[in-house]
Amino acid sequence: MTDARGSAPDPGPPPGANGWRQEYWKKNLRLMVVLLSIWFLVSFVCGILLIEQLNTIVIAGFPLGLWFAQQGSIYTFIILILVYTLRMDRLDDEYGVAERDEEGNRL
Amino acid sequence: MSEIQIWTLVFVGLSFATYLTIAWRSRVKETKGFYVAGQGIPAVANGAAVAADWMSAASFISMAGLIAFLGSDGSVYLMGWTGGYVLLALLLAPYLRKWGKFTVPEFVGDRYSEYVRLIAAIAAIIVSFTYVVGQMRGGGIVFSRFLNLSIEGGVAVAAGIIFLYAVLGGMKGITWTQVAQYTVMIVAYLIPAWTIAQKMTGFPVPQVTFGQILGELDALSQQFGLEQYTEAFAARPQLDVFLVTMSLMIGTAGLPHVIIRFYTTKSVRGARFSAFWALVFIGLLYTTAPAVGAFTKLNLMQSVDGVAVASLPAWVNNWAATGLVSVSDTAETITTLSNDPASGADLIVNNDILVLATPEIAGLPAPIVGLVAAGGLAAAMSTAAGLLLVISSSVSHDLYFRVVKREASESQRLLVGRIAMGAAVLVAIYGGINPPAYVAQVVAFAFGLAASTFFPILVMGIFWKRANAVGAASGMIAGLAFTATYMIYTLEVFGTSAHDHILGISPEGIGAVGAVVNAIVTIIVSKLTSPPTEHVQEMVEGLRYPAAKRKETSATE
Numbered sequence: 001m002t003d004a005r006g007s008a009p010d011p012g013p014p015p016g017a018n019g020w021r022q023e024y025w026k027k028n029l030r031l032m033v034v035l036l037s038i039w040f041l042v043s044f045v046c047g048i049l050l051i052e053q054l055n056t057i058v059i060a061g062f063p064l065g066l067w068f069a070q071q072g073s074i075y076t077f078i079i080l081i082l083v084y085t086l087r088m089d090r091l092d093d094e095y096g097v098a099e100r101d102e103e104g105n106r107l
Numbered sequence: 108m109s110e111i112q113i114w115t116l117v118f119v120g121l122s123f124a125t126y127l128t129i130a131w132r133s134r135v136k137e138t139k140g141f142y143v144a145g146q147g148i149p150a151v152a153n154g155a156a157v158a159a160d161w162m163s164a165a166s167f168i169s170m171a172g173l174i175a176f177l178g179s180d181g182s183v184y185l186m187g188w189t190g191g192y193v194l195l196a197l198l199l200a201p202y203l204r205k206w207g208k209f210t211v212p213e214f215v216g217d218r219y220s221e222y223v224r225l226i227a228a229i230a231a232i233i234v235s236f237t238y239v240v241g242q243m244r245g246g247g248i249v250f251s252r253f254l255n256l257s258i259e260g261g262v263a264v265a266a267g268i269i270f271l272y273a274v275l276g277g278m279k280g281i282t283w284t285q286v287a288q289y290t291v292m293i294v295a296y297l298i299p300a301w302t303i304a305q306k307m308t309g310f311p312v313p314q315v316t317f318g319q320i321l322g323e324l325d326a327l328s329q330q331f332g333l334e335q336y337t338e339a340f341a342a343r344p345q346l347d348v349f350l351v352t353m354s355l356m357i358g359t360a361g362l363p364h365v366i367i368r369f370y371t372t373k374s375v376r377g378a379r380f381s382a383f384w385a386l387v388f389i390g391l392l393y394t395t396a397p398a399v400g401a402f403t404k405l406n407l408m409q410s411v412d413g414v415a416v417a418s419l420p421a422w423v424n425n426w427a428a429t430g431l432v433s434v435s436d437t438a439e440t441i442t443t444l445s446n447d448p449a450s451g452a453d454l455i456v457n458n459d460i461l462v463l464a465t466p467e468i469a470g471l472p473a474p475i476v477g478l479v480a481a482g483g484l485a486a487a488m489s490t491a492a493g494l495l496l497v498i499s500s501s502v503s504h505d506l507y508f509r510v511v512k513r514e515a516s517e518s519q520r521l522l523v524g525r526i527a528m529g530a531a532v533l534v535a536i537y538g539g540i541n542p543p544a545y546v547a548q549v550v551a552f553a554f555g556l557a558a559s560t561f562f563p564i565l566v567m568g569i570f571w572k573r574a575n576a577v578g579a580a581s582g583m584i585a586g587l588a589f590t591a592t593y594m595i596y597t598l599e600v601f602g603t604s605a606h607d608h609i610l611g612i613s614p615e616g617i618g619a620v621g622a623v624v625n626a627i628v629t630i631i632v633s634k635l636t637s638p639p640t641e642h643v644q645e646m647v648e649g650l651r652y653p654a655a656k657r658k659e660t661s662a663t664e
């Protein structure tokens with residue numbers, strides 16, 4: 001990070017007031033890593049690497065590994081994006097970087 | 108004219124009239140409207156447009172058929188083509204929307220440098236052209252089967268309609284027609300699927316009920332000389348399934364025509380929500396597809412099992428006329444089935460007809476058959492329009508106005524954008540009528556290319572400030588060279604002969620490895636050369652926060 005500039009140009013924040021930026025970014029990255037681990041788990045681990053082992057369990061006619069590969073992973077992906085979107089909304093508000101119009105309504 | 112043709116004409120005519128009405132109402136007068144729809148598209152509408160943009164003739168027409176014949180290993184398409192949206196939503200869409208300009212190469216130009224932008228523009232054009240040819244072809248097949256038009260005539264009609272609304276309305280016209288096309292497509296996909304699920308299992312939710320028939324399907328598949336349906340890694344080795352899934356995921360996240368759809372939302376938050384809606388809309392079709400594949404395959408096998416050639420059901424003859432279904436000359440009764448013409452099975456069924464023929468195979472009424480035809484056309488046309496916009500914007504915005512003519516007025520830019528769009532449509536018509544013999548390989552190439560060129564440098568451009576122009580250019584060229592070399596080595600293209608797959612890795616799966624090569628080269632070269640300018644690093648920093656920080660007092664809920 002190169003925050004030791006003399007005079008920050010217009011869009012840059014005043015030096016020294018950047019702690020919140022790193023904090024915000026770190027929380028974003030942490031959320032991302034958690035969600036991407038689940039993404040990898042349901043598709044690559046359950047749907048591919050362990051599919052044969054999971055297929056020995058059969059629920060409602062579906063071998064479990066096949067169910068993850070053809071149904072479960074897709075449902076999980078949808079939930080992951082929803083969780084990301086809602087958590088980021090909260091994070092944006094917490095740090096006051098949400099996009100709002102003059103009246104303070106969300107854009 | 109048969110009853111099916113009349114209904115097809117009704118649905119196709121109605122849907123085309125809708126697209127044209129929308130196009131007229133959303134015509135644009137400025138480049139911001141033409142390229143990014145004025146950045147005023149609501150998140151749900153953009154989600155539907157992304158879904159239509161993304162789900163091509165391949166998703167609608169071919170995918171369920173592919174899964175029906177690949178069985179368990181067909182999952183690579185289901186996971187690969189949906190999992191990419193998680194990457195898009197978390198790693199790219201919000202940040203690229205925050206940056207807020209018109210094209211993918213333009214971002215690359217701002218973040219890295221002008222010459223990297225040229226490489227990116229050319230890659231975007233190649234990727235999009237290989238794709239658009241397949242869409243045109245898909246549209247032509249629908250027309251030729253259901254309306255007895257020639258494939259050439261069908262391609263020309265579909266392209267003519269796309270030309271009208273894309274040139275008139277640019278991204279804005281394309282967006283709102285895509286919303287309509289998604290609606291047509293999903294209704295056309297779900298109605299037959301629900302009906303078949305109800306007919307075969309007594310419960311109309313195919314996602315839940317197709318488990319019940321898997322046992323029967325396994326037994327019958329073996330009887331017909333095929334692999335068990337639920338057996339994993341029957342069609343591809345495990346390593347290959349892993350790599351193909353990964354390649355399709357990162358290829359999806361790197362495709363320019365999908366990425367630019369996220370530029371059209373009102374805000375960063377809108378981009379995040381559109382990714383969510385997009386996957387909801389896509390998931391609706393993608394969770395239905397494996398059920399359609401399983402139901403139709405069982406239906407198909409039951410309807411021909413041990414039947415004498417002379418008394419086969421009517422759909423066999425209807426489709427035999429297109430050359431996509433054939434019965435072996437030596438067969439008297441049907442005992443074996445395949446999708447491979449070289450297999451010598453009694454009945455050969457092409458993957459591509461399974462969805463289109465599903466209503467006929469299941470004996471559903473004629474209006475549903477007509478609706479499915481309109482859905483197939485909607486899928487092909489919506490994707491083609493999105494691709495044509497990428498080609499037009501790369502040619503005009505990234506190449507012409509950067510390299511040839513740097514000063515131009517707003518109206519000149521708009522005119523050149525429209526001319527480029529028109530020219531792209533003409534080339535696409537030509538490509539659809541005279542497809543290169545290796546279309547299927549070329550589509551694999553498009554994904555490999557998107558995965559091994561765009562994705563790594565876009566992600567690093569956002570998450571790693573130290574990545575610089577020399578690094579990105581070397582990474583893109585290395586990833587591309589690696590991927591292309593392996594593809595040419597394993598495929599019969601450009602007059603080369605095909606070699607065996609190394610470690611069982613198919614050409615579809617090599618893009619993931621190419622992406623890793625790209626990333627490693629970018630990191631090493633960036634580290635060895637000087638960091639990007641402070642101005643660029645500040646731009647990257649700016650991408651990370653949706654808006655400037657507000658004073659505590661004005662933050663109202």
